[in-house]
Amino acid sequence: MTQAPPPEEHAQPAPPTRSSAQPTKSRPGFKQFPGTYSLIAITLIVFLGQFLSVEFLQFDLLLELGAKSRPEILSGEIWRFITPMFLHVTIPHVLINMYSLYAIGPAVERFFGTARFVAVYFLCGIAGVILSLAFSPHPSAGASGAIFGLLGSLGAFLYLHRGLFGRFGLIQLRQIVLVALLNLGLGLMPGIDNWGHLGGLLAGIVLTLFLGPRFEAVWDSGENGRLVDRRPWDEVRVLFIAATGFLAALALLVVFFLDRG
Numbered sequence: 001m002t003q004a005p006p007p008e009e010h011a012q013p014a015p016p017t018r019s020s021a022q023p024t025k026s027r028p029g030f031k032q033f034p035g036t037y038s039l040i041a042i043t044l045i046v047f048l049g050q051f052l053s054v055e056f057l058q059f060d061l062l063l064e065l066g067a068k069s070r071p072e073i074l075s076g077e078i079w080r081f082i083t084p085m086f087l088h089v090t091i092p093h094v095l096i097n098m099y100s101l102y103a104i105g106p107a108v109e110r111f112f113g114t115a116r117f118v119a120v121y122f123l124c125g126i127a128g129v130i131l132s133l134a135f136s137p138h139p140s141a142g143a144s145g146a147i148f149g150l151l152g153s154l155g156a157f158l159y160l161h162r163g164l165f166g167r168f169g170l171i172q173l174r175q176i177v178l179v180a181l182l183n184l185g186l187g188l189m190p191g192i193d194n195w196g197h198l199g200g201l202l203a204g205i206v207l208t209l210f211l212g213p214r215f216e217a218v219w220d221s222g223e224n225g226r227l228v229d230r231r232p233w234d235e236v237r238v239l240f241i242a243a244t245g246f247l248a249a250l251a252l253l254v255v256f257f258l259d260r261g
Contacts, residue, residue: 039118043094047094063089067080068139068196082125085142107154116233124148128197128198136193145199153207155205211231211243214231
């Protein structure tokens with residue numbers, strides 16, 4: 001939920017075998033990663049609506065109605081906790097964010113599954129808006145908070161499975177940490193809502209530590225190995241609902257204190 005370019009990450013660890021990690025194949029399309037490509041399509045369609053509103057109305061109607069804006073949220077426009085992650089300010093802004101989602105989304109969706117991936121994306125985006133609302137009075141928009149959340153999720157996932165993926169996972173984890181630190185550093189520049197970045201990143205880490213998949217390597221006959229999720233989506237989706245309730249309560253608490261202030 002920022003106007004800053006989010007991190008770009010290409011980490012896509014593959015399931016292990018007894019001999020070595022399997023090579024990553026060329027990136028599949030919508031059938032394999034419907035969550036990632038659907039989010040990209042929806043965001044681009046929304047931006048097209050923004051562009052058309054500027055062309056025909058001479059102002060960005062969707063941005064006006066949906067950006068994170070403290071006065072409007074305090075007046076009761078609670079949909080602004082969700083809409084900022086689908087809105088962008090400029091063409092480079094949306095293209096950089098969508099390329100980042102294209103780069104990192106499949107890596108997360110592959111291991112998390114589509115339902116858990118989409119849930120993490122939304123909850124991280126909302127968390128970014130909440131933290132931005134609490135600490136930044138300036139309006140902002142963008143998918144960066146949600147994408148930072150995916151970055152945090154992938155980093156936490158690799159950390160939890162560092163023994164499973166070995167050296168390959170550790171290298172990818174170091175790269176993710178470096179990318180996150182660099183982008184948070186860039187977020188200190190004027191005009192960038194780094195609170196949205198930080199909120200999404202922290203949410204992604206926490207959600208993955210407590211609700212993310214936990215894989216174990218199971219060996220069949222011969223040399224064939226497969227990963228089995230010991231904490232699948234069906235067992236944790238109730239906890240995701242609880243996490244949504246927690247974020248809703250946190251948002252109400254932030255609104256309450258800001259309104260009193």
